Each structure stands twice: as structure tokens, then as C-alpha cells.
Amino acid sequence: MPNLKIFVDETLYPECRDKLAAAMEPIRSMLCEELKVDVPACQFALLPVMAMNDLPRVNAEMQILPKPERTRDQLIFVSRRLQDMLRSAAGTHVAVRVTALDPQTYIALK
Numbered sequence: 001m002p003n004l005k006i007f008v009d010e011t012l013y014p015e016c017r018d019k020l021a022a023a024m025e026p027i028r029s030m031l032c033e034e035l036k037v038d039v040p041a042c043q044f045a046l047l048p049v050m051a052m053n054d055l056p057r058v059n060a061e062m063q064i065l066p067k068p069e070r071t072r073d074q075l076i077f078v079s080r081r082l083q084d085m086l087r088s089a090a091g092t093h094v095a096v097r098v099t100a101l102d103p104q105t106y107i108a109l110k
Helices: 013-035 072-090
Strands: 002-009 043-049 058-064 094-100
Touching: 002 013, 002 072, 013 043, 013 072, 058 072, 072 094
Parallel strands: 002 043, 058 094
Antiparallel strands: 002 058
């Protein structure tokens, strides 16, 4: 599972909304391939937000369940690919944050 939330400054959102929407499927494909998950395990959201002027205008926050093959180096590689794909679609710098969830306490009802 990747649980991905993409926060876009509301002033930038109108000009990059369609490009970001079009990028969602290729991003999902990349994450599924790299993290070895099936599509139904994914949860994505694209949200306009009020961002501060001195911080990145696009922020991606991804939560994943840890697995032995999801090493720090592999997650950095995936994060950079995600950052590049979002930067290409949004036309601006993108910050990416990844956190691992505790599999003992994580619950998902679908």
C-alpha cells in the first residue's frame, strides 16, 4: 500500500490541476511496480491547500507499510522518482515525505 496525499498551493492548483490529474495513473503504476503492491492497495488524494509563501508549493506525503525489501535506499529512489514526476506535472519544486506505518496498529477498512 502506498497512501499518497498531494497538497498543492491553492494559487497554483488551477494551472496544474489537469497535468497533476493526468500524472496520477503513471505515478500509481510506478509506485505499484517499485513497492510491489496491487492497485487496490493504493489510496491517493490530490488536495488544494493554503500554503505558506516561503515553503514548497507542492508537498507529497506518502505512508507505507514496512517490508524488508523496502530499504531506506529503495524508498529514497522511489521518493526521487515521485518528486520528479510531480515536479514535471506541477512545474515547481515538490517536497516529498515518506513515513512507515506500524503494521500492528494500522487498520484499513475498504
